[in-house]
Amino acid sequence: MGGRRPRTGHDWMLLAESCGALLERLPELVDQHLRQLAEHSPVYAQVLPHDQQWREAETAMRIGIETISAPRDSPRRDLEHAEQAGRRRALQGLPLELLVHAYRAAGYLVWDALMEGPVGREPERLAVLMRSATMVWSAVDAQTVAASEAYRSTERELRRRTDEQLQALLDALLEGQEAPGLAARAAAGLDLPEQGPYAVVVLRPERRDLREAVPRPVQSGGLRFIWRMRADCEIGVVALGADQDLDQVVRMLHGRCSGPGGVSPVVAGLGELGRARRLAELALRTCTPDMTEVVRLDQRMPTALVVSQPELAGRLVGDVFGALLELEPADRAVLLETLDVWLLCEGSAGRAAGRLYCHRNTVFNRLRRLEQLTSRSLARPRDLIEMTLALDAYRLSGGGTAG
Template sequence: MQRRSDEQGQALLDALLEGRPQEPGLAARAAAALGLPEQGRYTVVVFRAGGCGPADLSTAADGMRFFRRTRADCEILVVALADHDPAGLAPLLARWCPGPGGIGPPVDGLAELGAARRLADVALLTCPPGTAGIVRLEERLPAALVASQPELSARLLADVFGPLLALDPADRALLVRTLDAWLECGGSAGRAAGRLYCHRNTVLNRLRRLEQLTARSLSQPRELVEMMLALYAFELSAPL
């Protein structure tokens, strides 16, 4: 009877995660079967297949409860947050899960798990190929916008970085790394130079070359936004 109850709870959880048109009482029945509040704080984490680590992932830790579901192409965790800050979830999961993984925003009830799962899928899309780590959607919103629109992303990349993409791969990677470091350092060429182990003037020369290749100025806000979004599109399609 306990096994049958567990299987029923898992099936109901799957229905909620898939965002099916909800039959009356679905969330309430899932809450009863899983021993969870129907209204409460939940989030969903999606990992690429194999990214969630061993099958003995703890079902409870630091006051949170975890429900793991496995798919052919991904692994899903439903997390009952209770009163815990979701910002602490990624380092907690890193004990078991190397990633890559995407964490959706918190929702206020089991009935919203389908939406949380879709947004967790988008968060996962912001993890470039070949990388690990677990990221929160709230920390990746610009990249998520790019990743969720692949057709527009490809057009943006070709339009902004077209001449750059035609360069020798090593030369292209050097310029892209310089732009990324400069942005990460808040537009400081000096700090970017320290990160890249080169002279400040070298950074400035590389940025000027980027401006020439892209026909865009890093000092113009609108054009800078285009460069940043194109950088996200490049990193998500072809990691350095």
């Protein structure tokens, strides 16, 4: 215990004598201190065996008492010891509030012993103690602060290491690694079931609305998400409840992130997150740059087939739209936009005309011209499939948007 020092050499001498007498009673004080701690909380005894707790308490109280009467320029052994104790207690898992209580309780115990002992009943020595009160309690405060700061620093480091371990476990799952016990360790660390319905969401990197810095489950819209940031995307693992489905995932993300994003099909456990991630990435690849939706792979399977085979997709565009691609860009864009809107309107020329702000006959004329240029008929199912897939491939290859 340090802080302010006695004002005169005579005060220091009397205080040193008082502290010397107190050190002779140290075993008794340590016993009393441990009894008080046990009455306050059973956690103290759960964290440390009694013998170890006694030895450490004896050392801390002895250093504290010796520091009260130490010369002004003496090293602050009490603060050094408090820092070491704070780090140890953080590693041992003692709650911080109990660490602080132990230091406060020891300070009260030492002060009361000084005041109530024989030296405390002598008027001259009592006056010295009263003049030293501010110094003693400032020292107790300094020790408590030193132990608390060391505790918090160690706790932050432990949390950082834990977070890094959880990140590594989650990354390994998302990469599809199959190390023995990997899913079980991740489930325990993330507080998630190893088996159960999961989905993976992949968003473009600028989407940060729902992300946390570390992989911990967070509630959002009734769903549990764990987010991981990558250089080229943001990945979310979604733990689904028994009554939750992918539609809820899409609805929750809509309006909270500006998209686009891809959602995988549901998988049966943490061990399948690697496959789910790849499927979610494929769903994201079906989104054109102008899209803002978060899309489900199981609702975009034809387009997913196109983007998963880029060489064949390029050949399809060239085969179906070869003559069309030779038109002027503005002319080509009008025809492709008309096809896109007509498909969105489920083949209704009237509804398409309303969305395109043109006459119904204009839609028919454009579609007939498109059929002539592609040598295909929108009335034949196979030709319609080819033109639809070619349109998706054209837009996703960066050829432009058609709507």
